[in-house]
Amino acid sequence: MAQVFLYGSLCHLPLLAAVLGRVPVVSAAMCPDHAVYWAKEHDFPLIVGQAGARARGLLLADLTDADVARLAYYEGPFGFSAQPLAVEGAEGEGTGGESAGLAQVFVPDAGLWVPGDVWNLDDWVARWGAVHVATAADVMALYPAPIAATRRAPMLVRGAARVRAGGGLPAGAVQVAAQRTPYANFFAVEEYDLSYRRFDGGQSAVVTRAAFVSADAVTVLPYDAVRDRVLIVEQFRMGPFARGDGQPWQMEAIAGRIDPGEGPQDAARREAVEEAGLTLGALLPIGNYYPSPGAKTEFIYSFVALTDLPDGTAIVGGAPEEAEDIKGHLLSFEDFADLVARGGVTTAPLLLSYYWLERARGRLRDGAKA
Known part of the structure; x- marks a missing residue:
């Protein structure tokens, strides 16, 4: 021994x-x-x-x-x-x-x-x-396959997401026969052979399903209720590029992953500083959601933030160590609405943020005047 x-x-x-x-x-x-x-x-x-x-x-x-x-x-x-x-x-x-x-x-x-x-x-x-x-449960599920040191941080992010998810799946509801990780880097792909409880009370046949594993994330749309304007950001995105989109530079809300040891609101404030040099005011929750539950583990917490947005606020920002190149755009709410109407916004969190703000705008403006 x-x-x-x-x-x-x-x-x-x-x-x-x-x-x-x-x-x-x-x-x-x-x-x-x-x-x-x-x-x-x-x-x-x-x-x-x-x-x-x-x-x-x-x-x-x-x-x-x-x-x-x-x-x-x-x-x-x-x-x-x-x-x-x-x-x-x-x-x-x-x-x-x-x-x-x-x-x-x-x-x-x-x-x-x-x-x-x-x-x-x-x-x-x-x-x-x-x-x-x-995280240890995920790590040891891969044993004895080698794990690179660079994988530890993304796996810790995944562990933090598991904790936020809360668990509590009933015993036997999903039975995993085998699990594989054919790709793992900043993101990962996990493949499962599993069966799940059917609505008729029986158990499904064993099927093979894959999930793209990414971090829990936040989005935040800064809104100045006094000036009635928003700040959105633009950056190159691999998803549209790989799809063949002629416009891989996308208009978005400020966004980023939630690091281990911080909560969604902490992450929103940190990302606003990194991407746009902004100090946010009150964070107003829009909703928490899976953007694509058929294939992705990503879970998003979205906010609108009451923020002072004077002229000159829009900058080119981003974290240099992450090779980010992010351009800010100050838009009046009317111009924002026109951009959405013309199909110039194709990212779901920014669309959700627009529709939430469209409903809440009058109340927020009245509050700012008061």
């Missing part, structure tokens, strides 16, 4: 169970002359050598080689690998601090991450625990 010392997020037993597929026997332990810190500006911890310190964690002494392989698979995309370190029983836990010998400890590759604040498991569980547990 292999002996492994865990010091960080894997001390959260629901996460450990998701990785191993079971809850192993654990005991409190420590790694002398080491300390645990947050990886700076990231959502996970790292262990570093520090004379006189003691990294507290859990000792797993009943692991099989298969268990260790699963742990290594999960730790791999973080840039962690196992190495033997001395471990002791934890003082105050009934062990008296006696030596437990050497154990395998997953440590970061040299120079990969920078230590930040002192690690706190309770803080991590409160902010990240549910997302990491959901």
